[in-house]
Amino acid sequence: MKDAKFAITDIETTGSGIKGNKITEICVMVVQNGEIINEYSSLVNPSQSIPLYIESLTGINDDMVSNAPQFSEIADKIEEITRDCIFVAHNVSFDYNILRAEFTNIGRDFKRKRICTVRLTKKLIPGLFSYSLGNICTSINIPHYDRHRAGGDCEATVTLFQRCVSLDPEYEVINEFLNRKTGASFLPPNFKNSDFEKLPTETGVYFFKDKDGIPLYIGKAKNIKNRIKSHFQERSNRKYKLMQEVHSIDYELTGNEFLALLRESDLILKYYPKYNKAQKKYAKPYTLTSYHNQKGIEVFALHKNKISPVSWMKFYTRDEAVSFMEKVCEKFELCPKYAGLQRGVTSCDHYKIKSCSGVCRAEIEVEEYNDRVAQAIDFINQYENSCLLMEKGRTRDEKSFIYLQKGRYAGYGFIGNSEDFSHPEDFRNYLIPQKNSSYTDRLVSRYLNTKKNLIRQPLENTESIVETEAGSWFG
Template sequence: MYAIVDIEATGGQPFQDKITEIAIFIHDGQQIVDKYTTLINPQRPIPYFISNLTGITDEMVQEAPKFYEVAKEIVQFTEGKIFVAHNVRFDYSFLKKEFADLGYTFQRKTLCTVRLSRSLIPGLPSYSLGKLCKSIDIELQQRHRAIGDAEATAELFDKLLKINRTAVDGALHTAEPAKELAKEIKTSLLPPHIKKEQVDALPLAPGVYYFYNEQGEVIYVGKSINIRKRIIQHFNIDYKSRKSLDFKNSIADISFELMGNELVALLFESAEIKRMKPFYNRQQRRSVFNTGIFMYEDSNGYKRLTFGSVNKAENVSLTPIIALSNPFKAKGFLFHKVSKYNLCQKLCDLYKTNGACFDYQVHQCQGACIGQESPESYNARVDEAIESFTYEHNSFVIIGRGRHENEKSVVVVDNGIYLGFGFVDETFSAQSLEDFKGAVTRYKDNKDIQQIIRGHIRSKHKDKVIVFD
């Protein structure tokens, strides 16, 4: 038995929007045998653009039952049945969230008519419900109303069942219905373009993976210590917004690069995101780091932090302690360090004055700005602040696992600057830092990379670290 479901809601995000209408058609594998439909009072205003799309207004749902008043009927109608919907994750996620708010775990086997349609009717220009129905002559009435969309999905499902059966005249001979549907039920949460065989072929090893759209463009880059497991998690997670559903549905292919260990996977992922700037990678996309944090000692012996262009640094070391994407980020970074390590705003170029800084006036600064605190006392805290975002050693190499048992990975930092990583045979012998530098592929250094390496060094890693200070 199958429960073919469609819902309408106040928006596209299950974690914040609410259901306004639900329709359920019961199919016994041969025909529609029952149906259930009702408007639902979402207990909040329906946005104008949603009312304009669905035709459901605040007035229409004012006297409608609230979700908890119809929850039992929905459970009874769907219990023991396969939950069928077009883009099943959308409707299923909304119902799971509504029931979770009531303290009930709603769980059903699911079947997606988008995936089933792609499997049984390949080659159509679009598999959106409206265009798909038009392609195969299904009349779709009351579009964007639960009753209309559910009825059209039920008719589509009925056609798919008939297509899947062996034709009497032998002209069409596909898999047995039970086998085909069982396969689609198992894979209903995969993106429509992705086959189970593709996922099964992914390695259970550390590396970087790529998601492509139908045009062959990389739309997402990720990393994991177990590529297959992480990608399955991507596909199984309940979707939280329309954007996450669009992301999942746009994945048409997958590739990967083995990296041997998590550190190298993190470093390569960061570099690839900056190089490709995939649409669905929001973090680490910035690739220009033209503002630096610098340190110098003034004539009174105080260590001073400042920020400025990495290419136009004046009166300070030409090498920044750390590079950030823009002056706004750098200024915010310094304000954080001033607050955390009780530094002086004036001595960090954050407060322009000839006298005491503002923090001294409110007893937050110990008076280095007017010579009241000794340079030795103040500089100790500056060193502590710098240590929080720099490496313990200037030059070092991290040697970790390679992509196979006869290989090692090598990560090189020279004079505080990340040079890159590479892979060497386990018999590789190096006598100097220069030997290791010749074994790596060069990559750009930046704040993201520095955070990755610092975090790894401070973790309970099992890699070998060789220091060349």
């Protein structure tokens, strides 16, 4: 390792993100055994205008790069000077990924082992107020000339790297960072590898937080650690900006995916994190209604905008509504023509439902058919009752419940597997109340309409327990 070559690099670009960002200047200094053995620097024509704010920051303008080589013209030189080197930069994910993107754009690949001097300095020189290159140089007395120019920043990074090597003479920390299994190669600059290794692999919600502990982003995951790793490895401008602000990660285990979805919604509405897209405002739901036609037959209908004196149930997509009504038709031998599933036919001829009792062909009396409809409405009303949805808990020794108050999400809780509710109100001792929203309405509706093998156990006072089979369900 002591004879290893390190290609310490700095680039200036047309912007602050990764995608669509083009190099305007590059400097590479190759260090071996503490000495600079090779170097290369050049302005680069990005083939696009340099924004005014970037020009103000770096001093590089369109005129300066108009006669400079394009990246394709210097790619061979960059490939050659960094060959057999470990790629080093201050906030290496930025420089490395911009450079890789430039190579990709000309149909070439670029892969190097890499080290970030932000993370290296945090490990070897802890406790500094800031780990930006300028502030580090000021704090530990490193000369830093021509700031925000590739040559000046690269020279300062070389001195910083040499200082770090003097504090790690056996290259123990550097070797640790080069080991991809530790995760150090993909973690954001302000996040500790030790904290990443402590993340759980269970189901729940997670919080990316800024330096003041304020949530920047909240998400859900079946495997929290793997999902967070995928965030770190994603290459988009938005994700890059988020990762630069992340200083800590918190999480909350839920034990199952449905509760993770609900908790994600709860927490986004509570904190309104900067990087979460606002929860979508869904269009008006489809409303299941019924009325008596001229023959006296009680007919189901689905309306989206019409006002009806009778409303049995709401659906957030027509597919959900159709799927549910097909099940109702089969269960109670109703006619698809009179269940909102077929229009413009004299008698039903549904592709799937063959169990029609024959009311459309006058094979049974209207009163008998309406009795079937009444039974179906009683069944439908169960979905609007208050109930508990029992799901997997966070450990093998517990289970979770989601409380629906008159069909609307109202909270959740956890109980031991051996505990049982002898009285319907006992669950309130464990309940963590939550506010309902149109988004959680949709989650609950989809859950109830897509979950198979729901078993309803009636309890007194119209309460019921809904046991669900173990399995995977995610929106």
